[in-house]
Amino acid sequence: MPGGLAVIAGLAGGPALAQQEAQAPLATTIGIIFRPQEAPASYDAEAVPEDEGVAGARMGIADDNTTGRFMKQSFALEEKPLATPDADPVAAAKELVGKGIRYLVLTLPADQVLKVADALKGTDAVVFNAGAPDDRLRGADCRANVFHVLPSRAMLTDALAQYLTVMRWRKLFLIAGPTEADKGYADAVRNSARKFNLKVTADKPWTFGPLAKARGDTPTRAEAMVFTRGLDYDMAVVADEEGDWGDYVPYRTVDPRPVGGTQALTPTTWSPVLETWGAAQAQNRFKRMAGRLMRPLDYQAWVAVRTVGDAVTAKKANDPGTITPFLTDPAFGLPAYKGVQLSFRPWDHQMRQPIIVVQPKSMVSVAPEQGFLHQRTPLDTLGVDLPETTCKFP
């Protein structure tokens, strides 16, 4: 009597762990606010795609729905591009919340994240920061209604520092770019060096402009090459988050030394070369859906959307009153192609996660490295730990 079986199953609903009676369909809409991409240069081999980030969120919704259909749950994405990159995101956020949306994914810089978070204070809406690595958002400027799915700069540079420790490359030549982001990254490198007992033996600003974007027929900038002369170091660490000049440094240092940081050997969340822990499936699924390779911002937006989906599936509810406390509950753990579950640190809402260390064509390592131990989880060897946090939630 298969027909009868199906009816019984329908009434009993989904997972047997549930103690609830028949479930009503549960619909959840997740909003995403993102910046429009500026038109690329006439030729850019790896131009930033227009749908960077948002394509990952779309895949996350598809995955949420594949799961949700067994639970009578459905998920939808409301996409809200800003008119210009620096436009005020508050109107967009308020519009989404006005429609009843309670989960907002932002692929925006820190200042815009803070504006949205502060504008939504007093509502029960939750913000997922998928684009801003700034440590201050997890420290002095932390907000109780913001969860950070991407690693902080401190976590990224700690991952690189752990790898350098394993390799015994202890002397760093730090080259910092001119932007605020670059200064933040350089500060994180200095902190990681202290934390892992490495030495910054040379520390210089980059003053030669966006040479990585120069053309092949541009005259070689000799002074950019000689400024690496006469230094004692094992690795040059570049801090260039915009990708303006970091790729100019490898193979142009006076002494033959490897390069890492924001370019060359990079600590990051995602790379097309990642295939372990089931990542190959996600790469293929993304390529089929978006027609291109998955980028870190795509992955981070996917993690944010899957975080909401996973929590709604587990709790069989979608109200922030139920979902938000669950995110920092030990029972929450998101599988996200990193071999271990990702979870949120209660003290600053930063997602714990392994960080891959890659060069453009190959995976080199993954942090936490073997032997870096922590009383809670090795993942907490990356970034700011509970005793050091400057974040205070009300």
Next chain:
Amino acid sequence: MGRTVGAGWGALALTTWLASSLPAFAFTAYVTNEKGNSVSVIDTTTMAVTATWKVGRRPRGVTLTKDGKELFVCASDDDRIDVLDTSSGKVVRSLRSGPDPEQFILAASGNPLYVANEDDSQVTIIDIEKNKVLAEVPVGVEPEGMGLSPDGTILVNTSETTNMAHFIDTKTFQVIDNVLVDARPRFAEFTADGKYLWVSAEVGGTVSIIDVAARRVIKKITFKIPSVNDEAIQPVGIRITKDGSKAFVALGPANRVAVIDAKSYEVQKYLPVGQRVWQLAFTPDQKQIFTTNGTSNDVSVIDVEAEKVVKSIPVGLLPWGVAISPN
């Protein structure tokens, strides 16, 4: 082993009868090498690789017909299942598996074959005689583990990203229920009496025991190994003895196989095997269990009674699955 080689069937049978603690017959183990695009063939008596056969790209799931004459291999990147004649080692035909077949299970009657299509969120059911797709059943994201109840009426598929065990009626091909388990379920194994289903959760680090009739998780087995990070304990393959006394669970990068009292659900011991151990298979007499160790490119052989690793056999690149034939 002090046995006359090539003494003919009579002598062989006599010898094995005398030494009954040894494997009763020379079984053959087939190991798929995910990155080697090959199958390593192992004689379970000599514990040596006797042949290496070329198959399609990214071979993972592997199983045999009941008579051991045909070997089925999921050629995941070729979107097909290769069928090999075990007497010649040649691919004799390919089955239309649907995209990216990863694991499958053959009905006790020998037909049909139930296939998990990892990239496509579905289970494909194939009539292997007619090479015809009987049904495609939508399931969760990244379906992988496949278990069949001993009476053949219920098929269970686990979906790695959806974190569920989907119960499928094998007559109607409908999903009749879903049970949430821990993160990244990789494998589903029924007990021989059909009452319980064991499901491993690779990222969750647990094995859930599901009461099949109630479709409810009644117990979660957790693992603790001194000097091994909890994060490295990633359960994948599960095998339970026919008498229901012992279960073996492969623990991935913990490089151990857990031996569990299948009645009390207590972990008895952890056997050190090769690196990143994923899949397991008993010899037909259940005296030995073979493990595939992906990172160390070898197979470990465990003596089931003694609960000891007795041999490690080098195979091809990234061994994934293992199936053992009665002949």
